[in-house]
Amino acid sequence: MSENTDVVVIGGGYAGVMAANRLTQRDDVTVTLVNxxxxxxxxxxxxxLVGGTDDAVVDYREVLNEGVRLVVDTVTRIDAAGRSLTLASGSTVAYDYLIYAVGSGSADPGVPGAAEFAYPIGSLEEAQRLRPLLDAAPATAAVTVVGAGPTGIETAAELAEAGRAVTLVCGGVLGPYLHRRGRRSVAKRLAGLGVSVLDGPDTKVTAVTRDAVRLSGxxxxxxxxxxxTAGFGVPDLAVRSGLSTDTLGRMLTDETLTSVDDVRIVxxxxxxxxxxxxxRMSCQAAMPLGARAADTVLSRIAGEQPSTLNQVFAGQCISLGRRAGIFQFAHKNxxxxxxxxxxxxGxxxxxxxxKGVVKHLAxxxxxxxxxxxHRVSGGGVRQKLLGAESGKAPATAERAV
Structure with a gap:
C-alpha cells in the first residue's frame, strides 16, 4: 500500500482551483484548499459587480472537485522547516507539498489621500463596498476612474453605459498593452459612451481629496x-514567512515553479x-500556471523530473460595456x-x-x-530572455528533498 501524500493549496482563485482539481488525479494524494x-x-x-450587471461569484461546488477539502480560513504564516501552516483561527495545517497561489489584489496607491478617499476594486469585498456608494450617488455625480489598464477601461465603460458621468484618468497611455489600432478602437468606444479620457504625461494623480482628484499637470x-484601479500588489505572506521574493513580494521560483528555498513549495x-x-498578471496566465504547479508536485511524488514553464498567450480581451468589447490578439509571447x-x-x-474560464475549472x-x-508551446522567447539575464541557458535547479 502506497504512502499518502498531503498537498495543501493556499488560495482558491484561478490558479489555486486549477491546481487543487488537478492534484486529485492520484488516489494517494489528499488535497486541502485554504481560502x-x-x-x-x-x-x-x-x-x-460595480456596474450592477453581475455578482462575480460562483459556488465552489461548480468548479471544485468533491475530493478537495475546503478550509475557509486565512494563512498567517508558512513554517517551511516544519512543513506546516498557521491559520488566522489559530489552527495549524501540515503538508508534504505546498502550492502557493495567493493571487494579487489592489496595490497601495502611495498617493496622498488615495487610501482614504479612493475606492479600489481589486477584491470582491472592495467591489462590494463601492457598489452601494454608487447606488446612493445621484446620476449627475462626477465619477473618476484612475488607471487605464483593462480594469480601469472596463469599469469606466460599465459605469458610463449605466448613465454615469465618467472621467478616465490614464496616468500615461490608454491601454498600454494594446496595439495602437486597438487603442484607437477603445478610445472611440469610450468617446461614444461619453467617457472623458485624460491621457499623457501630465495625467498622473498626485492627490485625492473627498471631492477632487489632482493631476501632475x-x-x-x-x-x-x-x-x-492603478496597479496590483500581492499578499506579503511569503515575505512574512521568510521565503525569497521579488521586489513586489512574488515568490521566487525556478522554471518548474519550485521555490528557490524549498523543493516542497511550488x-x-x-x-x-x-x-x-x-x-503578466491575468487569469490567462494563472490557470496554466496552476496546472503546471500541480504537474510539478505530481512529478515529484512520482519520482520524476518536472517539466519547465513554456507559457503561451493569445492576447487580451476587454469589455466595453455590455454591448461592445475588444479582443486584442497577440504573438504567443x-x-x-x-x-x-x-x-x-468583441x-x-x-x-x-x-464563461470559458469557469468551464475549464469545472x-x-x-x-x-x-x-x-499549459502544454502548448510559447516558443523560445522566454528561454532567450532567461539566457540574456543569466548569460547562459536556463536550467532547472534540483534540490534534495
Missing part, C-alpha cells in the same frame, strides 16, 4: 466618487515569479499584434472567454488531468 471565502470569485467580472478634477498565478521574470476584434463581436468573445474538477493548455 478566506466560501465562494469562488470571478475577478474578471468585478467591474460588472496642475489640473484639479471634481470627483464625487473616485475609483482606483508557486502559481499572480504571486509567482519564475526565474525573476513573472508573467504576449506582444500585441495589429489584429483585433471590436464592437459587438463583446461576445469577451463573454465567451469569461471540466478539470469533473475529469482531473483533462486541461492541457
Amino acid at each position: 478566506p471565502r466560501r465562494t469562488f470569485v470571478e475577478r474578471i467580472r468585478l467591474h460588472q 496642475g489640473r484639479e478634477l471634481p470627483s464625487d466618487v473616485t475609483v482606483w 508557486a502559481a498565478g499572480d504571486s509567482a515569479a519564475p526565474s525573476g521574470l513573472p508573467l 504576449d506582444i500585441a499584434l495589429w489584429f483585433h476584434v471590436a464592437g459587438r463581436p 463583446a461576445k468573445l469577451k463573454e465567451l472567454v469569461c 471540466d478539470e474538477a469533473r475529469k482531473p488531468g483533462a486541461y492541457g493548455l
Whole structure:
C-alpha cells in the first residue's frame, strides 16, 4: 500500500482551483484548499459587480472537485522547516507539498489621500463596498476612474453605459498593452459612451481629496466618487514567512515553479515569479500556471523530473460595456499584434472567454488531468530572455528533498 501524500493549496482563485482539481488525479494524494471565502470569485467580472450587471461569484461546488477539502480560513504564516501552516483561527495545517497561489489584489496607491478617499476594486469585498456608494450617488455625480489598464477601461465603460458621468484618468497611455489600432478602437468606444479620457504625461494623480482628484499637470478634477484601479500588489505572506521574493513580494521560483528555498513549495498565478521574470498578471496566465504547479508536485511524488514553464498567450480581451468589447490578439509571447476584434463581436468573445474560464475549472474538477493548455508551446522567447539575464541557458535547479 502506497504512502499518502498531503498537498495543501493556499488560495482558491484561478490558479489555486486549477491546481487543487488537478492534484486529485492520484488516489494517494489528499488535497486541502485554504481560502478566506466560501465562494469562488470571478475577478474578471468585478467591474460588472460595480456596474450592477453581475455578482462575480460562483459556488465552489461548480468548479471544485468533491475530493478537495475546503478550509475557509486565512494563512498567517508558512513554517517551511516544519512543513506546516498557521491559520488566522489559530489552527495549524501540515503538508508534504505546498502550492502557493495567493493571487494579487489592489496595490497601495502611495498617493496622498488615495487610501482614504479612493475606492479600489481589486477584491470582491472592495467591489462590494463601492457598489452601494454608487447606488446612493445621484446620476449627475462626477465619477473618476484612475488607471487605464483593462480594469480601469472596463469599469469606466460599465459605469458610463449605466448613465454615469465618467472621467478616465490614464496616468500615461490608454491601454498600454494594446496595439495602437486597438487603442484607437477603445478610445472611440469610450468617446461614444461619453467617457472623458485624460491621457499623457501630465495625467498622473498626485492627490485625492473627498471631492477632487489632482493631476501632475496642475489640473484639479471634481470627483464625487473616485475609483482606483492603478496597479496590483500581492499578499506579503511569503515575505512574512521568510521565503525569497521579488521586489513586489512574488515568490521566487525556478522554471518548474519550485521555490528557490524549498523543493516542497511550488508557486502559481499572480504571486509567482519564475526565474525573476513573472508573467503578466491575468487569469490567462494563472490557470496554466496552476496546472503546471500541480504537474510539478505530481512529478515529484512520482519520482520524476518536472517539466519547465513554456507559457503561451493569445492576447487580451476587454469589455466595453455590455454591448461592445475588444479582443486584442497577440504573438504567443504576449506582444500585441495589429489584429483585433471590436464592437459587438468583441463583446461576445469577451463573454465567451469569461464563461470559458469557469468551464475549464469545472471540466478539470469533473475529469482531473483533462486541461492541457499549459502544454502548448510559447516558443523560445522566454528561454532567450532567461539566457540574456543569466548569460547562459536556463536550467532547472534540483534540490534534495
